[in-house]
């Protein structure tokens with residue numbers, strides 16, 4: 001019997017689970033927002049609905065072996081009900097730390113993982129007190145529902161948070177003067193098996209991931225070891241199952257702070273589709289099904305992943321042939337999504353001997369795709 005994996009979410013992450021699912025004869029079922037969703041186009045057994053649509057989700061999971069996610073935005077009541085029906089990976093008790101940045105900061109502090117100095121604020125007075133202690137500017141975040149920099153604000157004056165405070169508690173953080181952002185991607189199976197990919201560097205533009213360099217250049221073995229040990233500790237103590245991305249800030253002197261956690265395949269892991277012995281999408285499926293994890297060794301060279309971000313340009317697919325012609329080593333991944341400014345429409349993975357060369361080729365490939 002082929003295993004059945006239900007996935008909540010119909011974007012590119014669910015879509016990219018389809019190729020490894022096909023290879024392993026795993027039946028994927030995705031909960032998608034519309035028939036045009038990126039995942040719906042390639043997963044014939046898709047169900048249309050939203051993550052709060054319990055009856056629809058009950059249909060989705062009926063007869064499935066496991067439920068997993070491509071995003072975190074699922075109401076707690078829905079998860080509590082589904083937990084009685086089938087195994088869920090990551091488990092809701094772990095997922096909560098990817099859903100709520102306040103709970104995440106609290107938990108990581110508790111287990112001794114280094115994070116920016118932070119505080120929960122419910123009033124302007126508390127924000128003013130934090131500003132006095134920490135100095136300005138500082139960072140404010142909505143605890144839930146944010147992504148791609150939405151829900152993150154650089155604050156110079158407490159009053160900039162008046163609107164947010166009316167909606168509920170706000171997470172305040174010191175602004176870390178990082179030299180770069182890193183990401184440690186790992187997987188932990190429902191059997192407890194653990195594997196880490198090499199540490200990578202991720203570069204954001206306006207809060208959105210733009211480029212990822214694997215492995216992270218100029219990294220000492222000590223920093224790489226520290227990052228994977230942090231991720232191992234987080235995965236174990238939080239009992240995470242599936243792929244876990246630990247977003248990190250590195251400061252001068254190789255200090256590492258955890259920014260946030262994602263318990264699913266992550267943009268910083270897209271390079272693994274072409275540059276690793278096992279892609280994060282296959283690994284996630286293996287992990288949630290309790291199958292042995294695949295090797296995480298890198299293929300030769302350095303790999304640069306660059307996102308195709310939407311602009312006012314026409315659909316990208318038309319220019320794929322031109323990329324193939326000019327940069328044959330570029331691996332193209334398109335999501336079938338309609339173009340909207342800033343939207344993630346696809347990415348390329350490009351190998352080279354040198355980082356600067358891979359970056360140059362990835363840039364050029366994206367430029368061509370933009371048309």
Ligand SMILES: Nc1ncnc2c1ncn2[C@@H]1O[C@H](COP(=O)(O)OP(=O)(O)O)[C@@H](O)[C@H]1O
Pocket residue numbers: 116139141146147148149150152173174175176177178181204207247259260
């Ligand atoms: N404490 C901080 N200090 C400095 N920069 C930060 C801090 N928190 C977030 N940022 C910047 O904002 C980006 C988005 O924040 P993050 O919490 O990861 O939100 P999202 O859920 O949108 O990815 C980070 O990648 C980083 O560039």
Ligand SMILES: [Mg+2]
Pocket residue numbers: 247260
């Ligand atoms: Mg982030």
